[in-house]
Amino acid sequence: MEWVERLVTVTGWGGEAGEPDWSGTEEFLGTPLPDDFKELRRRFAPWGAFSDHLLVLEANEDSESVRANHAKLLTSVSANPDNRRNFEPAGLLGANEDSKGTGLVQWGYSFIEEEYYWLADTARDPATWPVMARVDPLEPFQRFDMSASEFVYRVLTETGFAPFGVAASIPAPSYRAL
Numbered sequence: 443m444e445w446v447e448r449l450v451t452v453t454g455w456g457g458e459a460g461e462p463d464w465s466g467t468e469e470f471l472g473t474p475l476p477d478d479f480k481e482l483r484r485r486f487a488p489w490g491a492f493s494d495h496l497l498v499l500e501a502n503e504d505s506e507s508v509r510a511n512h513a514k515l516l517t518s519v520s521a522n523p524d525n526r527r528n529f530e531p532a533g534l535l536g537a538n539e540d541s542k543g544t545g546l547v548q549w550g551y552s553f554i555e556e557e558y559y560w561l562a563d564t565a566r567d568p569a570t571w572p573v574m575a576r577v578d579p580l581e582p583f584q585r586f587d588m589s590a591s592e593f594v595y596r597v598l599t600e601t602g603f604a605p606f607g608v609a610a611s612i613p614a615p616s617y618r619a620l
Contacts, residue, residue: 443481445591450485452599453492453617460487462501467509471535471547475508476560476568478589479549490619491553493598493612498550498590511548512536528579535562546574546583549590555579556606558593577605 449455462483468474482498489500499508512535519525519537526533535545543564550558555578560571573586573593586593596603598615609615 443478443591445589445595446478446481446485448595449482449492449591449598449615449617452595452615455486455617457487457617457619459485462487464501466503467501467507470509471512471562472543473535473562473564474568475547476571476589478569478591482591482594486617488619490617492594493608493616494553494618495608495612496550496552496556496558496594496597498594499548508547508549515548532561532574532583535564550594558590559583560590561585575606 460483462480464475464480483500486498489506491497497506499511500506501508503510505511515534516537519529519534526537529537529546533545535543535547537545545562546559547562548557548559557576557579559574561574562568562571569589573588573590574583575586575593576583588596597606597608598612599609600607601610603609
């Protein structure tokens, strides 16, 4: 988990690792989550923010969890089918029986409305799922063929990681438990 180790080093995080239980989330989604992401959440426990900017959803069942967030999004699109447009062209995982085990699953967000998802495919190794991100809920998604932890690392450290990078305005990456 090279990118997780890089994040630990660059943020100087020395907090105690957790032991999150992802079984309920993975059962709900019908697929395992990427091991790299689970290691990221294990190493950066308790829940918090990277550089007071980026938050990564957690394993438990509260409102800041992958499972609770996905359930909320599914409810939103089933209550109002027009909301499906917000997740085009991929759609949400499990929102449409025609999706055949593919769709978006949110894993994080920023305090300035950026959203971070995987393009999940239950027939593929979760380690291969690309990150899909957007700067605003009304903007189109951008695809990044990398893990969630590599994406977080690049947001925090690369000044040219436009439009998501914060290194130019927050030059010392950090992690703070909330």
